Amino acid sequence: MLSQAGARKSSRTKRPLRLCFVGWGAIASRVGELLADRQPETVEIVAVAVRDADRERAGLPEGIRLISSPEEFAGLDLDMVIEAAGRPAVAIWGEAALRHAGSFVVSSTSAFTDEALLGLLLAVADETGSRILVPSGALGDLGALAAASVLPLDEVSHAIVKPPRAWSGTKAADLVDLDKLTQRTEFFSGSAREAAASFPQNANVAVITALSGIGLDRTRVVLVADPGISRNVHEISAFGAFGKLDLRFENEQLKTNPKSSEMTALSLVRLVENSVATLIR
The missing domain is CATH 3.40.50.720 (NAD(P)-binding Rossmann-like Domain)
Known part of the structure; x- marks a missing residue:
């Protein structure tokens, strides 16, 4: 027995x-x-x-x-x-x-x-x-923002900055001449809902920020093409009853798809591994 x-x-x-x-x-x-x-x-x-x-x-x-x-x-x-x-x-x-x-x-x-x-x-x-x-995707982990949202948040913003070629084949090509950019250029500003709906391949990650914080309609998103960078960059700021938060991620592009980051794949690996792990990290 x-x-x-x-x-x-x-x-x-x-x-x-x-x-x-x-x-x-x-x-x-x-x-x-x-x-x-x-x-x-x-x-x-x-x-x-x-x-x-x-x-x-x-x-x-x-x-x-x-x-x-x-x-x-x-x-x-x-x-x-x-x-x-x-x-x-x-x-x-x-x-x-x-x-x-x-x-x-x-x-x-x-x-x-x-x-x-x-x-x-x-x-x-x-x-x-x-x-x-919902995986953390290109943001690695937004546990700090999710924790901060336990108390009232006043504002959350997210700038998505990528090399021009990462925006090719999207609506960005109709808004700016991606091949002739010589400096960092903002081509979209709006809510996370609007950004993700208009740029579903590039701005999925804005939904992750929104779900972690104050929602799709209150989260402000800026989309930027920058010929001076080689990585996909995410700049997130929030403030509220918890204090103030600033996060910056510089992600290597996925070699087979520059619209995505290597971190997007890595976050899925972590999610799966935590599903079978004895120690969750």
Whole structure:
């Protein structure tokens, strides 16, 4: 017969965390690579959800199952689904992920500017007991801002400063001549909701700041192209009853996608590792 301590130890025996990615682009493949190196025994990538499963994808781990419809989550016995495929993927895969996994990690947080979609996902999570997790993304960790928001916050601002090429292919190209900039140039100022809705690939991170602080409509965001830098920079300021906070992040660009930062992938690795760790850091 097991002793009480032995019974507790047996009940806590962990199986590998069963993980599915939505999308297998620059971020997901980088996270998969790092997890394979760091957590080969505690994390198992069992599937990747895509809309075109017949297309060849580089770097897929051997034995990974490609699925092409949300219904295929059923039966995979998933612990976590990580979305890393862009804003439309949240609406396509989110509800099913919450019904068939313990947690749904949303990287494309610009989807939360759609209040109806956010309301639906929150309702499903409440119904099923699953959780919606927002990674810290390019900001590494905003625990200080989230803690500060326990008391009233008066103001939160976030400047997103990137090299001009990181803004190519976005609305920024219609507002400034990215190829001819010679100095730091601000081309957008507005709320986090407006920034993320208009620049979903580059300003997802503004939603993370907003959710950590005073919300999508009160958080002020400035978008800047600066030919004098090579990293993606985030400058966050807040003040309120807690005092005053200033944070600055200078992130290396993801080699395969300059619109994203290496830190975006690293934050997902940390989130997954904390889900299986005994010591949470």
